[in-house]
Amino acid sequence: MTARRDEIAIIGAGLAGCLAACFLARRGYPVVLYERRSDPRTGTAERGRSINLALSERGLDALRRIGLAEQVMTDALPMRGRMIHPVEGEQQFQSYSAAGDRAINSISRGALNNALLDEAAALPGVRVVFDHRLVGLDPTDGTLGFETPHGPVAANASVVLGADGAGSAVRGQLRGYGLLDESVDFLDYGYKELTIPPLGGDFALDPDALHIWPRGTSMMIALPNRDRSFTCTLFWPNDGAGSFASLTGPAEIEQHFATHYPDVVPLTPNLVDDYQHNPVGVLGTVRCTPWQANGRIGLLGDAAHAIVPFYGQGANCAFEDVVELDRCLDECADDWSTALPLFQRRRQENAEAIATMALTNFVEMRDRVASPVFQTRRRVEHA
Numbered sequence: 453m454t455a456r457r458d459e460i461a462i463i464g465a466g467l468a469g470c471l472a473a474c475f476l477a478r479r480g481y482p483v484v485l486y487e488r489r490s491d492p493r494t495g496t497a498e499r500g501r502s503i504n505l506a507l508s509e510r511g512l513d514a515l516r517r518i519g520l521a522e523q524v525m526t527d528a529l530p531m532r533g534r535m536i537h538p539v540e541g542e543q544q545f546q547s548y549s550a551a552g553d554r555a556i557n558s559i560s561r562g563a564l565n566n567a568l569l570d571e572a573a574a575l576p577g578v579r580v581v582f583d584h585r586l587v588g589l590d591p592t593d594g595t596l597g598f599e600t601p602h603g604p605v606a607a608n609a610s611v612v613l614g615a616d617g618a619g620s621a622v623r624g625q626l627r628g629y630g631l632l633d634e635s636v637d638f639l640d641y642g643y644k645e646l647t648i649p650p651l652g653g654d655f656a657l658d659p660d661a662l663h664i665w666p667r668g669t670s671m672m673i674a675l676p677n678r679d680r681s682f683t684c685t686l687f688w689p690n691d692g693a694g695s696f697a698s699l700t701g702p703a704e705i706e707q708h709f710a711t712h713y714p715d716v717v718p719l720t721p722n723l724v725d726d727y728q729h730n731p732v733g734v735l736g737t738v739r740c741t742p743w744q745a746n747g748r749i750g751l752l753g754d755a756a757h758a759i760v761p762f763y764g765q766g767a768n769c770a771f772e773d774v775v776e777l778d779r780c781l782d783e784c785a786d787d788w789s790t791a792l793p794l795f796q797r798r799r800q801e802n803a804e805a806i807a808t809m810a811l812t813n814f815v816e817m818r819d820r821v822a823s824p825v826f827q828t829r830r831r832v833e834h835a
């Protein structure tokens with residue numbers, strides 16, 4: 453490892469930011485990781501924002517390169533296929549591979565983030581600064597402005613990487629300077645988390661599968677957790693009849709679930725409370741270009757290309773970004789002004805492809821109605 457003088461500021465200590473800090477510190481860079489939140493390892497998770505992720509081979513490859521895959525996998529649960537829940541009749545298992553030997557892995561986003569944060573913070577050269585929200589960025593000289601609980605703070609860096617998620621402040625700053633074009637397409641669907649707790653100390657559903665309740669205009673999925681619970685994510689339109697907003701009272705909520713998700717009702721003792729109090733999250737696709745400015749400010753992960761979650765690839769893609777950026781730095785002898793444009797050329801087409809596939813997969817998942825049971829039921833629902 454060669455010690456390098458260029459100080460790198462990474463904005464956002466999420467999945468992409470922490471992984472990037474690990475890779476760059478290993479290249480010998482001093483790295484400061486700025487995060488708007490307090491240290492997530494010392495706080496409690498926000499209600500209804502637990503999100504467990506499907507971590508696939510693409511993401512695991514990145515973790516292997518920093519020696520973290522084995523540790524992370526001890527917290528993961530392999531899901532070997534999807535289990536379709538019709539309104540009536542038997543559940544149907546669809547294996548992800550013909551031999552049944554391939555799996556995607558259910559893992560808590562919080563646990564994964566904390567493992568990456570621990571790894572980054574333990575590396576020499578990495579400093580993690582919490583409670584710093586980026587609010588200003590001068591793309592010509594790398595001056596950074598933060599809001600903190602103690603007032604405004606200024607800092608500076610040779611290279612700034614925006615890993616600050618779908619609503620990226622770094623991207624917003626570049627747009628404000630006229631250095632970038634962006635489009636953000638919000639889906640008219642949102643999502644809400646519900647919980648299926650353990651039943652008699654065990655999993656209430658098969659833990660080897662990603663569970664799907666396809667219902668045409670709505671859809672629910674559930675992924676297993678280490679504590680033998682499942683986190684369900686209900687996707688539904690934001691407005692109108694047949695939307696989150698259309699169910700208010702406990703009786704309506706119970707009636708709706710009894711009609712459309714009858715097998716879920718006995719497994720969700722906190723259904724009404726979860727439904728009434730967990731927030732509705734927004735979903736959207738971010739496209740922007742270029743992903744860099746002046747050869748010293750770059751974007752990666754959701755900040756560059758947030759996608760809807762229906763292919764389970766947003767975090768996996770963010771991890772792939774970091775591996776590719778590292779490769780570009782190798783090939784460009786750490787000249788950031790050539791490495792950042794090369795990174796964009798290599799990744800943008802892939803990001804665009806997965807964005808489209810994720811939107812297509814939403815239709816596939818919610819309308820997975822090949823079985824006659826589904827078709828009959830949907831006609832009845834709409835009658």
Ligand code: FAD
Pocket residue numbers: 463464465466467468469486487488489503504505506507561584585586587615616617618619620621622643685733752753754755761763764765766767768769770
């Ligand atoms: P984030 O994880 O959003 O991290 C950004 C970080 O930047 C955060 O820590 C934030 O606090 C910080 N930050 C933001 N603004 C500022 C600021 N101004 N100053 C300082 N810090 C700031 N992906 C998968 O691969 N598989 C899945 O199964 C999957 N399921 C999903 C399900 C749902 C319901 C959703 C919503 C997403 C899912 N994703 C999944 C996508 C995945 O969560 C994201 O792609 C991933 O978290 C992106 O990582 P990131 O580090 O780029 O951004």
